[in-house]
Amino acid sequence: MEITDLFQGAYDLHVHTGPDVLPRKLDDLEMAKRLQRLGMKGYGIKSHYFVTSARAKLLNQVYPGMNVIGAICLNNSVGGLNPIAVEMAALDGAKIVWMPTFDAENEQQHFRASKPEKLPHWAKLRQEFERQGSPMPTINLFNGRELKHEVYKILRIISKYDLVLATGHLGKDEIFALIEAAGKIGVKKIVVTHPNFPSIRLSIAEQRELAQRGAYMEHCFTTPHSNKDTWESVYEQIHSVGPNHCILSSDLGQPAGPYPDEGMQIFVRNLLDNGFSTGDIRTMMVDNPSSLVEKEG
Numbered sequence: 001m002e003i004t005d006l007f008q009g010a011y012d013l014h015v016h017t018g019p020d021v022l023p024r025k026l027d028d029l030e031m032a033k034r035l036q037r038l039g040m041k042g043y044g045i046k047s048h049y050f051v052t053s054a055r056a057k058l059l060n061q062v063y064p065g066m067n068v069i070g071a072i073c074l075n076n077s078v079g080g081l082n083p084i085a086v087e088m089a090a091l092d093g094a095k096i097v098w099m100p101t102f103d104a105e106n107e108q109q110h111f112r113a114s115k116p117e118k119l120p121h122w123a124k125l126r127q128e129f130e131r132q133g134s135p136m137p138t139i140n141l142f143n144g145r146e147l148k149h150e151v152y153k154i155l156r157i158i159s160k161y162d163l164v165l166a167t168g169h170l171g172k173d174e175i176f177a178l179i180e181a182a183g184k185i186g187v188k189k190i191v192v193t194h195p196n197f198p199s200i201r202l203s204i205a206e207q208r209e210l211a212q213r214g215a216y217m218e219h220c221f222t223t224p225h226s227n228k229d230t231w232e233s234v235y236e237q238i239h240s241v242g243p244n245h246c247i248l249s250s251d252l253g254q255p256a257g258p259y260p261d262e263g264m265q266i267f268v269r270n271l272l273d274n275g276f277s278t279g280d281i282r283t284m285m286v287d288n289p290s291s292l293v294e295k296e297g
């Protein structure tokens with residue numbers, strides 16, 4: 001068996017392709033070509049700033065048979081927790097709704113506390129807005145101890161259009177409250193975005209609890225690749241939570257990283273070398289992602 005056999009029909013639901021405000025390693029046209037060559041079915045276009053459904057629609061015309069997925073990420077550039085933006089994205093065919101990422105209060109708090117030597121591009125952008133006297137707000141889901149009214153509105157839209165709710169860079173308390181509310185409202189498709197990310201760090205017990213509520217844990221190649229977690233810890237988390245409750249994504253597209261499909265091949269090789277079966281890989285890269293973006297919930 002070739003490792004590429006495992007990629008037939010697979011998805012990578014978290015890819016940062018261009019065109020984008022941030023510099024990217026490749027654009028959508030190149031990405032789709034690479035995935036088609038590998039036999040993959042599709043990928044999720046994640047822009048931190050703009051809705052990507054129109055890009056996905058054009059690609060799907062150019063590559064019939066592929067299923068490129070458009071999305072929205074609820075940072076300030078779309079108005080933050082903006083129900084109208086979510087509904088318009090849904091009407092345009094977007095399938096994934098990421099909660100705030102760089103603009104999440106949780107991420108900002110963690111970022112300020114960790115004081116990295118080299119500022120990432122997105123942080124420079126935020127600083128630039130600050131310098132101009134129009135700082136970007138940070139976004140938190142709570143109003144006191146309750147989820148904000150807009151959050152419920154957004155969850156109802158997600159449920160109405162059968163979209164995938166993904167947790168972005170929210171903090172632990174927000175993730176738990178959000179997923180509980182989502183369950184009550186009838187949201188069927190939930191992804192906990194890289195639960196092992198430094199600003200999130202859900203324990204294995206917490207991941208299992210959320211998995212029991214129907215959420216998939218999304219393990220991203222970049223998290224251990226960029227030393228934000230160890231590979232051993234990733235294997236342990238996936239093993240303990242179970243491949244049935246996990247999906248694999250690259251989270252690549254940064255100029256210095258490998259191509260997303262190359263990263264996924266390294267990811268799969270590492271998993272195969274560390275106790276996971278080809279069946280486990282297919283579950284996490286084909287079956288689970290397909291159930292999120294192809295089937296009705």
Ligand SMILES: [Zn+2]
Nearest residue numbers: 014016046251
């Ligand atoms: Zn990402």
